Amino acid sequence: MVLEIISGIFLITGSTFMLIASIGILRFPDFLMRMHASTKAGSLGASTLVIGAALMFPTTEVFTRAITTIIFILLTAPVAAHVIGRAAYHIGVEIWEGTLVDELREDMEKGKVHDEKLLQKDELKQSEGESPTDKNQNQKEGEPS
Numbered sequence: 001m002v003l004e005i006i007s008g009i010f011l012i013t014g015s016t017f018m019l020i021a022s023i024g025i026l027r028f029p030d031f032l033m034r035m036h037a038s039t040k041a042g043s044l045g046a047s048t049l050v051i052g053a054a055l056m057f058p059t060t061e062v063f064t065r066a067i068t069t070i071i072f073i074l075l076t077a078p079v080a081a082h083v084i085g086r087a088a089y090h091i092g093v094e095i096w097e098g099t100l101v102d103e104l105r106e107d108m109e110k111g112k113v114h115d116e117k118l119l120q121k122d123e124l125k126q127s128e129g130e131s132p133t134d135k136n137q138n139q140k141e142g143e144p145s
Helices: 002-027 031-056 060-090 103-127 132-140
Strands: none
Touching: 002 031, 031 060, 060 103
């Protein structure tokens, strides 16, 4: 009886977090904020739902699967959201005009300067007669560069 009540509390809590994630997806103004809401509240909601389900069926096999599922969710959801968010930013998805700090733009500008310097070095080497692809092939064959 007590285990069923505790399980019910976890299930209601998980459902509440999933509802909050859904509301965040609908209410937040831009893609990156929506990603944040769905990842954070969604991961917590799914994890508490899995805990609630595991408490309803208290066997070693179910607990092992529940713990494995929770670890998988907590490891993959933030990484996937980060990668999707960066990709969206790079392809030009608009951010909210109320955003105060855009650290990724600064990093991208630094990266562009670095990329431009690499391009200049490659152009210099090409003008000397050796292309960067020739250099890579020579290194693969064991010849010194």
